[in-house]
Structure formats: C-alpha cells, structure tokens
Amino acid sequence: MLQAVHFGAGNIGRGFIGQLLHQAGYEVLFVDVNQELVDELNRRRSYEVELATEGASSSVVDGVRAISGRDVQVVAQAIAQADLVTTAVGPHVLPHIAEAIASGISLRTKASAEPLNIIACENMIGGSEHLKEHVYDFLGEADRKLADKQIGFPNAAVDRIVPIQQHDDKLRVTVEPFYEWVVDRSQVVGEAPAINGITYVAGIWPYIERKLFTVNTGHAVLAYLGYLRGKSTIDEAMRDESILAATRGALSETGALLVQKHGFDAQTMAKYREKILERFSNPLLSDQVTRVARNPIRKLSPDDRLVGPAMQCAEKGIVPENLALAIAAALRFDDPADSEAQRIQADAEQAGWEQILPKYTGIPLTHPLAAMILGHLESR
Numbered sequence: 001m002l003q004a005v006h007f008g009a010g011n012i013g014r015g016f017i018g019q020l021l022h023q024a025g026y027e028v029l030f031v032d033v034n035q036e037l038v039d040e041l042n043r044r045r046s047y048e049v050e051l052a053t054e055g056a057s058s059s060v061v062d063g064v065r066a067i068s069g070r071d072v073q074v075v076a077q078a079i080a081q082a083d084l085v086t087t088a089v090g091p092h093v094l095p096h097i098a099e100a101i102a103s104g105i106s107l108r109t110k111a112s113a114e115p116l117n118i119i120a121c122e123n124m125i126g127g128s129e130h131l132k133e134h135v136y137d138f139l140g141e142a143d144r145k146l147a148d149k150q151i152g153f154p155n156a157a158v159d160r161i162v163p164i165q166q167h168d169d170k171l172r173v174t175v176e177p178f179y180e181w182v183v184d185r186s187q188v189v190g191e192a193p194a195i196n197g198i199t200y201v202a203g204i205w206p207y208i209e210r211k212l213f214t215v216n217t218g219h220a221v222l223a224y225l226g227y228l229r230g231k232s233t234i235d236e237a238m239r240d241e242s243i244l245a246a247t248r249g250a251l252s253e254t255g256a257l258l259v260q261k262h263g264f265d266a267q268t269m270a271k272y273r274e275k276i277l278e279r280f281s282n283p284l285l286s287d288q289v290t291r292v293a294r295n296p297i298r299k300l301s302p303d304d305r306l307v308g309p310a311m312q313c314a315e316k317g318i319v320p321e322n323l324a325l326a327i328a329a330a331l332r333f334d335d336p337a338d339s340e341a342q343r344i345q346a347d348a349e350q351a352g353w354e355q356i357l358p359k360y361t362g363i364p365l366t367h368p369l370a371a372m373i374l375g376h377l378e379s380r
C-alpha cells in the first residue's frame with residue numbers, strides 16, 4: 001500500500017488532505033505535536049469527515065496512524081520510506097519541521113534512488129519552495145546534490161474552508177463540500193502522484209494568486225471588518241450590507257488585478273467570485289471571524305492577501321480603496337487570544353500608526369496607499 005506522511009493533523013490535515021490521500025489509496029501517517037491528537041488517532045485509527053450541508057453526509061477515513069513531530073528520528077524513518085509527503089501546519093511552522101524532513105531525505109537518498117515529492121499545502125505563495133530552503137539548510141553538500149535529483153518540492157494551492165471544530169469527538173471534522181487542490185506539475189520529480197482531486201498545472205503562480213487574492217482576501221475583509229463590527233462568524237458578516245459591499249469592492253480590485261496580470265477571463269473571474277461569496281454564506285459552517293483573522297502580522301505582510309494585491313493594484317492604476325479599508329481594520333484587530341494582534345496593538349499604542357504601518361506592511365509612508373490606510377485609522 002502507498003504510504004503518505006502528512007504533517008499537521010489539524011483542520012485541513014484531517015478534513016481535506018488526509019481524506020483525499022485516503023481516498024486515493026494511501027495509508028496516511030499523520031505527524032503532529034499535539035500529543036492528545038496523536039494518541040487519539042492511534043487509539044481509533046479512523047475518523048469521520050462531515051459535509052456542512054443539509055443532511056450532513058459523512059465519510060470515514062480509516063487505517064490512519066500518527067506519530068509525534070517531536071520524535072525527529074521516527075519522523076525521519078517514516079519519510080525515508082514514504083511515497084509522498086504533505087504538510088498543513090501553517091506557514092510559520094514550516095521551519096520547525098525542516099530538520100526531520102532533512103534527516104529523512106538523508107536516510108532515503110543513502111538507501112534508494114526512489115523519487116519523493118513533498119507538497120506544502122499552506123496558504124502562502126511558493127510554500128513548498130520555502131520549505132525546501134529550510135530543509136536544505138539542514139543538508140550537507142552531498143545530500144543536497146542527491147536531493148536535487150530525487151526530491152521534488154512542487155508548489156500547491158489548496159482551497160477548502162474548514163472551521164475550528166466544535167464536536168465532542170476530537171477527531172470528527174466538518175468541512176464545506178467545495179475543494180480545490182492545484183499542484184505545479186513542472187516541479188514534480190518522477191511520476192505525478194495519482195490523486196483524485198489534484199489538478200496538475202504547468203505553472204502555479206496564477207492559480208495560487210487567484211486563490212489567495214480572492215478566497216483569502218475576501219475572507220480577510222469579512223473577518224477584519226466583521227470583528228470590528230461585533231460579528232462572530234463569517235456568514236454573519238456576509239449578512240451586513242456595508243461589510244458585503246466592501247468585500248465585493250475588494251474582490252473587484254483584486255479581480256481587475258488578476259485579469260490584467262494573469263490574463264484570466266473577466267467573466268470567468270466574476271463567476272469564481274460569486275461562487276466564493278456563496279461559500280462564505282454557508283450558515284452550517286459557523287466559521288469564526290477570529291479564526292479567519294488569525295495571525296494579522298502574517299496576513300499584513302507584503303506578499304500576503306491584503307498588502308500584496310493592494311500594492312500591485314496601485315502599480316497598475318487600480319485604486320485599492322476597499323483593500324485599504326481592510327488593511328486598516330486588520331491593524332486594529334485586537335483579539336486578546338491572538339498574540340500577533342496583541343503585539344500590533346501594543347506597538348501602536350507606544351509608537352503610533354505612522355510608525356507601525358511601514359513596520360508591519362512594508363508600505364512606505366510616501367506611498368499613496370499609506371495615506372489611504374492612515375486616513376481610515378485616524379478617522380476612528
């Protein structure tokens with residue numbers, strides 16, 4: 001049986017990647033640092049994935065096992081023997097799993113010439129390549145040369161909304177019915193893994209930007225404006241006319257950018273946007289605005305879903321009016337449970353928004369976008 005090692009048995013790990021790997025005939029071995037989750041997966045060896053639809057149909061993912069991410073040697077052994085490695089741990093965690101992956105590669109390349117692909121399924125541009133850089137930091141020159149031939153790090157875009165779970169059953173996971181997993185075929189080493197649900201493309205850049213700058217941008221606008229206006233969930237934010245108008249506005253801005261930059265057909269883009277807004281409205285998902293708004297420092301960084309498209313829009317003559325409003329709302333996000341939000345608030349209190357804006361977003365104060373954002377922050 002084919003073996004897949006998947007880092008991160010969290011929401012997207014169990015609710016999307018683990019499920020698709022299982023359906024494709026892989027035996028899934030989860031790697032996680034949450035010992036309770038690892039123990040429960042090993043005790044039951046299966047879990048259920050439920051669709052957030054009327055009738056809530058569910059399917060079983062069985063034959064799974066789990067190991068602790070803290071046990072570097074055990075993880076390395078598993079990687080040495082795996083047919084595929086995937087991750088869904090969060091962009092900031094990728095550096096922390098690199099050592100175990102490097103040890104696994106080192107063991108593997110000594111024992112066989114079998115190719116291996118390692119796919120980071122994170123919400124970031126170039127996630128697998130980014131992981132590769134961290135992994136290579138742990139490899140010696142000889143291992144790097146072997147890895148260059150034998151190990152692929154194809155970039156990917158993954159899309160399925162999986163909220164924070166509220167079941168008594170710790171493994172059960174409720175997901176939306178929609179999913180999309182796009183992988184860059186040109187970066188795959190050897191045969192492309194035959195997984196129903198993966199779409200292979202020749203160049204991932206347009207697809208990942210389309211996903212990040214539409215699904216995640218729209219989501220972020222709803223979450224940050226929703227939070228400021230006292231909404232708890234994304235579907236609740238969608239029902240607020242002015243928040244919905246700003247979300248539509250931001251998506252028109254990024255849509256115009258994506259059409260200009262990647263040549264997407266404008267009508268196809270408009271349909272893509274409408275489908276996403278429909279997904280956000282799903283009342284059965286109960287997706288908390290605080291989950292979608294989580295880690296504002298990451299989300300405000302120059303290449304991410306808000307500042308990335310806003311700066312590119314400005315360069316192309318598209319006025320990022322609604323994106324500017326959302327960036328200001330993200331800077332004001334003050335969830336006490338979010339350490340990044342707290343860091344921004346503490347910094348802003350001490351240094352003021354003019355200092356904070358370039359620090360967290362990389363937007364120079366001389367840029368017209370800075371004035372737009374500061375205008376929103378100061379109009380409070």
Ligand SMILES: NC(=O)c1ccc[n+]([C@@H]2O[C@H](COP(=O)([O-])OP(=O)(O)OC[C@H]3O[C@@H](n4cnc5c(N)ncnc54)[C@H](O)[C@@H]3O)[C@@H](O)[C@H]2O)c1
Pocket residue numbers: 007008009010011012013031032033034037069088089090091093096097121122123158159160161162163
């Ligand atoms: N939830 C979604 O809707 C969704 C959709 C698409 C993409 N994503 C992306 O998937 C990634 C994971 O998101 P999530 O919502 O599943 O988060 P999550 O917090 O539910 O899951 C992350 C898991 O990673 C584990 N983890 C943390 N450090 C680890 C380590 N060093 N080694 C192994 N495991 C470790 C955590 O214990 C947790 O179980 C993120 O990059 C996110 O952007 C999420």
Ligand SMILES: O=P(O)(O)OC[C@@H](O)[C@@H](O)[C@H](O)[C@H](O)CO
Pocket residue numbers: 123158159160161162215216219220291292293294295
């Ligand atoms: O996972 P994050 O923190 O990058 O973004 C929060 C949500 O926008 C995200 O998880 C979406 O639900 C997901 O990207 C949908 O495919």
